[in-house]
Amino acid sequence: MTEKLIRGRLLSFRRAPQSLTDTESYSYESDGALLVADGKIAAAGDYATVKAKAADGVEEIDHRPYLILPGFIDTHMHFPQMQVIASYAANLLEWLNTYTFPEECRFVESEHAARIAAHFYDELLRHGTTTAAAYCSVHKSSADAYFAEALKRGMCMVGGKVMMDRNAPQGLLDTPEMGYDETRAVIADWHGKGRNHVAITPRFAITSTPGQMKAAQALAEEFPDLHIQTHLSENHEEIRYTCELYPEATDYTDIYARYGLLGKKTLLGHAIHLSDREADALSEAGSVAVHCPTSNLFLGSGLFPMKTLMRREKPVRVAVATDIGGGSSYSMLRTMDEAYKIQQLLGERLNPLESFYLMTRGNAEALSLVDQIGTLEPGTDADLVVLDAAPTPAMKLRMETIKTLPEELFLLQTMGDDRAVVETYVAGSAMKESI
Numbered sequence: 001m002t003e004k005l006i007r008g009r010l011l012s013f014r015r016a017p018q019s020l021t022d023t024e025s026y027s028y029e030s031d032g033a034l035l036v037a038d039g040k041i042a043a044a045g046d047y048a049t050v051k052a053k054a055a056d057g058v059e060e061i062d063h064r065p066y067l068i069l070p071g072f073i074d075t076h077m078h079f080p081q082m083q084v085i086a087s088y089a090a091n092l093l094e095w096l097n098t099y100t101f102p103e104e105c106r107f108v109e110s111e112h113a114a115r116i117a118a119h120f121y122d123e124l125l126r127h128g129t130t131t132a133a134a135y136c137s138v139h140k141s142s143a144d145a146y147f148a149e150a151l152k153r154g155m156c157m158v159g160g161k162v163m164m165d166r167n168a169p170q171g172l173l174d175t176p177e178m179g180y181d182e183t184r185a186v187i188a189d190w191h192g193k194g195r196n197h198v199a200i201t202p203r204f205a206i207t208s209t210p211g212q213m214k215a216a217q218a219l220a221e222e223f224p225d226l227h228i229q230t231h232l233s234e235n236h237e238e239i240r241y242t243c244e245l246y247p248e249a250t251d252y253t254d255i256y257a258r259y260g261l262l263g264k265k266t267l268l269g270h271a272i273h274l275s276d277r278e279a280d281a282l283s284e285a286g287s288v289a290v291h292c293p294t295s296n297l298f299l300g301s302g303l304f305p306m307k308t309l310m311r312r313e314k315p316v317r318v319a320v321a322t323d324i325g326g327g328s329s330y331s332m333l334r335t336m337d338e339a340y341k342i343q344q345l346l347g348e349r350l351n352p353l354e355s356f357y358l359m360t361r362g363n364a365e366a367l368s369l370v371d372q373i374g375t376l377e378p379g380t381d382a383d384l385v386v387l388d389a390a391p392t393p394a395m396k397l398r399m400e401t402i403k404t405l406p407e408e409l410f411l412l413q414t415m416g417d418d419r420a421v422v423e424t425y426v427a428g429s430a431m432k433e434s435i
């Protein structure tokens with residue numbers, strides 16, 4: 001058994017913080033340590049106690065004075081959009097048609113898909129993200145590249161071959177049968193291999209015919225434990241066009257409900273402009289609305305009413321994500337900075353404890369994977385991020401006046417990026433030096 005002792009300031013959440021003074025919601029050790037054995041956390045707590053549990057001569061890694069948290073989790077990304085990020089467009093549909101769809105056509109080539117997959121995982125790890133849920137392109141070759149690279153790096157990843165059979169260039173279209181067959185093939189090849197999770201991935205209702213939605217429904221019935229990921233109510237023009245395509249549905253959310261696609265493992269990207277009826281439907285289904293703040297601002301899509309959705313009588317489950325490449329940063333820290341600003345514009349407060357909860361345990365709960373990732377609980381996988389709140393001269397100067405943990409977290413969120421990430425561990429292995 002390979003053991004190592006990782007020392008630093010430990011922070012892990014027990015539940016969602018209710019306020020800045022809700023110290024019961026998290027555990028914090030100012031001189032803490034994790035004992036890692038065979039990729040899992042064997043013990044966590046204060047250094048002296050954990051050290052006493054380790055074998056004599058155990059390898060020790062000292063990260064003091066840095067913070068050690070569970071690795072960040074990103075619940076909505078597009079792996080084939082790395083070379084689309086920072087494309088100048090007026091809105092979602094123009095951005096898709098002008099830049100994104102032509103770029104995704106290139107993923108039919110395995111060599112291109114493999115090259116971009118290597119860069120994709122490098123960027124995740126550079127930014128302290130150890131798990132993500134991502135869309136591949138329509139081509140099985142893109143899913144093969146995505147999952148092969150995750151397996152190589154030992155990462156816990158969710159992903160799926162996109163299903164889309166209309167309203168896109170010919171090179172990006174499958175058919176209901178192809179979408180079904182190839183998703184089944186991706187499941188057979190990759191689901192449960194290493195730490196891979198295959199998701200059923202109809203891109204969104206605009207790019208799937210009713211026939212394809214039925215195929216997605218068949219997959220969801222056949223594989224009820226799989227994640228389902230799609231997009232919902234991102235932009236007003238998109239909503240109008242979607243409802244035209246499905247006139248029998250009450251609203252956009254009802255389209256997915258009619259095809260049995262709303263469940264507890266359903267991740268709905270954006271979900272910005274929901275009616276009360278739609279929010280009730282998501283709440284009752286236990287589906288997750290995934291907030292992508294940098295993307296929503298970049299594409300001018302709207303202000304996600306996160307706090308309103310969370311405190312409804314029928315609350316909606318919420319997660320946070322970058323939405324690369326509609327999003328403008330790979331960093332979950334930058335993402336939460338923009339999430340904070342969106343809530344400010346809505347007259348709401350998002351405190352830094354909540355932000356760090358959302359990036360770790362909150363997103364793990366949203367993915368139904370909290371028994372494996374998102375905390376520093378013994379028995380879970382040792383996916384970690386080590387953070388320095390003073391990596392730049394400006395942050396260092398600001399740190400001089402900071403006295404509390406929430407203040408330090410808020411600085412990290414407001415000014416931090418990949419420079420604040422000292423190290424990223426995947427299943428106990430340090431990954432940053434190799435990228």
Ligand SMILES: [Zn+2]
Pocket residue numbers: 076077078231269323326
């Ligand atoms: Zn998206």
